[in-house]
Amino acid sequence: MSLSPRISVIMPVFNGVRTIERAVASVRRQAFANWELIAIDDGSSDGSGRILARLACEEDRIQIISNEINSGASAARNRGLRSASGDVITYLDCDDEYYEGFFGLVDRFSDRADVLVFGYDYVNDDAEGSPVSTWDPTPYRGLLFSRNLMTPLGVAHRRTLLADKEAFDENLWISEDWDLWKRMARAGSEFLYLPFRSGLYHIRADSLTRAPRITRRQEATYQSRWQAGETLYPSSEVCIPHSAIQRVAFASPYSCISRGANLPAAGMYLLWLLRSEGIDGQAFGTTYLDGTAWVEIEDVQAGLGLPHRTERAVLPPFFADVNYSVYQTIPVTTLKRHLAQTGTATEEYLDFIIAAFFKQFVGNYRPDCVVTHGDGELSKSYVNIAKYYDIPVVILLDEPGARPLDILNGADYLVTFSESKRDLFWKQHQVACHALPIPEQHLSPERGRPDARIRQILDFFRGIRRQSGPSFTPS
Structure with a gap:
């Protein structure tokens, strides 16, 4: 030899x-x-x-x-x-x-x-x-x-x-x-x-x-880290320096300008908190209001007294009307659902077009983190696009229903809104969430900024890094 x-x-x-x-x-x-x-x-x-x-x-x-x-x-x-x-x-x-x-x-x-x-x-x-x-x-x-x-x-x-x-x-x-x-x-x-x-x-x-x-050592590590409120993977080799967390994007399959839907409202309030502490934030959404119906976004904005403009955007071979506004100090890009496209398009095809414009949004804005929610095809596309640019992804979770592994597998962090929900996700699905005190309903900025809430959320985002694996274990 x-x-x-x-x-x-x-x-x-x-x-x-x-x-x-x-x-x-x-x-x-x-x-x-x-x-x-x-x-x-x-x-x-x-x-x-x-x-x-x-x-x-x-x-x-x-x-x-x-x-x-x-x-x-x-x-x-x-x-x-x-x-x-x-x-x-x-x-x-x-x-x-x-x-x-x-x-x-x-x-x-x-x-x-x-x-x-x-x-x-x-x-x-x-x-x-x-x-x-x-x-x-x-x-x-x-x-x-x-x-x-x-x-x-x-x-x-x-x-x-x-x-x-x-x-x-x-x-x-x-x-x-x-x-x-x-x-x-x-x-x-x-x-x-x-x-x-x-x-x-x-x-x-x-x-x-x-x-x-899963080996016995891995199981013990996962249990101890979950109990300590940490991520499942302790490696920090690819940690993003704290100073690099300067821009956070929130992407919703629904309208970001909403006073009703829990998760879009939570995402927008999260951006407001971060922005008030010097971390820039922008939002991207559609005209699907409150997860129930498509609306004329300009009517909603007018009712809220929001300045806005709508422009025809071209992303060959697609073109669409894109609405720009500012909501709770957050710049919001809304892709209008009735896209100007020849012929009749299926829901899947429309989601594909929305995802194409979101990729352009991310490529231009270059956020250090993308926050999203939902388990549909459009939400999966948001996650995949963020990962294309090697951007860490945070997914907001509400109730522990079915275990949508397709989207969870691409997340670096899963966030829910209370310790009780965090316990439920782990016990029912072996899904490891972080509990952050983000309101699940609309909360106007005028209602105050609890210092403890800000500190906990800021500490979480300043510690964000690309995770080496999914935030769940085999059930």
Whole structure:
């Protein structure tokens, strides 16, 4: 075995007796021979360790590390990384497999970027006769911060990127790989998307992705941090400096100029409090008033005595009437719901157009944080757009009804309005909220500014950072 392998393969194993040999065989058949495979037996109870020991006896480029108890995928990978000596790191789960020639491609391109991103094929092992499909992340390269574009199977990176730094976040129970890719990007690493496939990704019902497991240490950490009123993830590596929290945007699927709807009123009062303490705020909404009906926003503004103007805005190929006003000292941009669009548009298509104008709003305003609410498609679009710009997202929650994971998964913080509701969200859904004293109904600024309320809200927003994972655990 070479004293200095070019490629180090990190393979965590947990009860993989049925697939280990296939995975290892895909490494051994690589024509590029200067590699090492570090397999971490993460507390398996099915005989995986014995298979690994036999394979290591057959192949001196295989190194085995054994954990007595299951520590989770992140901890297992990190232990393997600490033993790696190759110039380039690749990853292989014990139920997946590389294609022949993959290591040759890694060696060929590894000097051209810090991180190489490959496509891969995938197949559903649980569905007999399932076809093999292909995932190519290249067309979506600009969406790294808003969605997980690649699995570890499709990534190779320089080992030096992890020198003296935290690799996989061991507190995470899901998307720990995505968290690492984002941190690499924020640190300035160069990503190169290649038109090649790394291997075959096997989808199985008992895989970590589809059946995530929480270790005892993770569960204890989540419980203690929730009880202390903190976020679930203690890492502050990507903390935004306090001085950087200068602009907060509130985005509502409803009208922001409303005296009735709880969450829009709460969001606007929140902006008013922050603005009164020197943090700028702007709001973006629609003409859907109080979540009940579409209205002529100018009539509402006239009734409240608000100055306003409406202009025709063009965002090719779309155009719409955009209303501008100031409500409770907050600049409000309202996209009129009856968009000037040829033909009849569906609700989904109208939401798409609104989201396109919101993206322009965010791109121009560049807030340091986006606050939103709701669980519909438009609210999801607000979250995805904020994440496109790598902006932290705060979601306001009212009552703990169904658990809308699609939108919660994109939030950095979840906020509700009392300790009792915070308890309900945790007990019913394992959703970790912060309780902030924001009024749920309209409250005019003239009614005063409780100092304790301001201090608590300001402290929360000044401590905002991009979170490494979702604010919930598997129910």
